[in-house]
Amino acid sequence: MSDSLGVLDRMTAIFEAFDEDDRGLRISELAERAELPKSTVSRLVSALVRQHYLERDGTVIRLGLRLFELGQLAEEPRELRAAALPVLADLRRATGRSAYLAIRDAHEMVCIAIMRGDTTTPLICRIGGRIPVHATALGKAALAHADPAAVDAVVATGLAASTPSTITDPARLRNQLVGVRRDGLAVDVEEFGIGVTSVAGPVFSPPGVLVGAIGVSGLSGDIDVEASGPHVRGAALALGRRLAPGGVPPRRPSH
Structure with missing residues (x-):
């Protein structure tokens, strides 16, 4: 349970690293803003991209369509x-x-x-x-x-x-x-x-x-x-x- 909570905390930190004005962030920028190790961010980003919560365009990461779809529920x-x-x-x-x-x-x-x-x-x-x-x-x-x-x-x-x-x-x-x-x-x-x-x-x-x-x-x-x-x-x-x-x-x- 505690490990799962830790993963959720890290995922939340990644999502909150994005600014309204951002056109996309590199892994190193995400890691710096989320205050997480670059290797951890890279691993979690890969999983979130597979689930369409994030999108990858070359070396740039953006918020994904699925995240915005969920946001429409609010x-x-x-x-x-x-x-x-x-x-x-x-x-x-x-x-x-x-x-x-x-x-x-x-x-x-x-x-x-x-x-x-x-x-x-x-x-x-x-x-x-x-x-x-x-x-x-x-x-x-x-x-x-x-x-x-x-x-x-x-x-x-x-x-x-x-x-x-x-x-x-x-x-x-x-x-x-x-x-x-x-x-x-x-x-x-x-x-x-x-x-x-x-x-x-x-x-x-x-x-x-x-x-x-x-x-x-x-x-x-x-x-x-x-x-x-x-x-x-x-x-x-x-x-x-x-x-x-x-x-x-x-x-x-x-x-």
């Missing part, structure tokens, strides 16, 4: 992502920073869309990647509007420190969430990544149902939190207006 995140892409593009253009959309899954946020901005800034997550709700602006933007039982559950799991700046005191986190609800914005200053600051806001679909969080991140010395705030709020409102009740875009009538 319809709501897919449709939410499609609605968000133009909004994220506008947010990236307005701020010059990487823009993200994420949805909450218990004590984690799952990134479902990313528009990369300044390439010198490391991404805080990848498509499908998970980040903690308590240590990120995206997470706190969503958690601030969750019911008290959800906040209690997050606190009960333990507020693990990602950096020395992570808030690990439950009372301090709860106080911060009150401010997020009041201001409509969440900020983390190097709480999840050293040298990286993020700003995020909650996204609501009619009639006020929380569906996720949208935000930007940048190098702490470069990003202007105060200037970014109105753009993030505007993006959250713009995306909410594109959604139908239930958190997905209205379906176009078939002809």
